[in-house]
Amino acid sequence: MSDEQVRVSLTLERLWQFSLQYYSVREVKEACLKLQNQFNGNVNLLMLLKWLDVQHITIHDQQWLQLEACLGRSETLLHSYRELRKKLKSHLPDTLYRESLQFELQLERQQQSDLVDCINQLGLTTNHGDSLTxxxxxxxxxxxxxxxxxxxxxxxxHL
Known part of the structure; x- marks a missing residue:
């Protein structure tokens, strides 16, 4: 089967809204947290992959490496911040803790921006095999x- 090139122009806002909506499903949220906490998965990457699955688009093995490299810039910062926030949870007033969650969401959004920039530079093809997720x-x-x-x-x- 030949690779059919497809063109997409994903925007940060489209991926962000898709992610918020998809993550709001209780089973999805629970599985995302398990993937992140027990298997060291990246939820933002998973959301991008799910968006691509919905579009019936795939990436090749070498492109996986490119996507993972795109995460390198923000993943260490996000992981460190998340761990610090968890440690401080019991010591922070509720309002400050909510602000720390909002800041973490800003870091998540920046990571999605990096992924969107990366995916828009890749040659994508129609998916005829297993889902990326x-x-x-x-x-x-x-x-x-x-x-x-x-x-x-x-x-x-619109998503």
Whole structure:
């Protein structure tokens, strides 16, 4: 089967809104947190992969490496900040803790921006094989979580 090149122009706002909507599904949120906390997965990468799955688009193995390299700039900072926030949770007043969560969301959004910039530079093809989400879960050793990610995102023609 030949690779059919596809053109997409993903925007940060489109991916962000897709992620917020998809993450709002309880089973998806729980599986994302397990993927992140137990398998060292990246939820922003998972959201991008799910968006690509919905579009029936895939990336090649070498492009996985490019996407993971795009995460390098922000992943260490985000991970360190998240760990610090968790440690301080019991010592912070509620208002300050909520502000720390908002700041973490800004870091998450910046990471998605990096991923969007990267994906828009890649040659993408129509997916005729396994979903990217399944491939990512397998790669991390969390294949059993994939069933939660099969939940289709809520219908919204703008996402």
């Amino acid at each position: 399944l491939r990512y879960c397998r790669q991390l050793g969390g294949e059993h979580l994939y069933t939660a990610f099969c939940t289709p995102p809520a219908e919204n023609p």
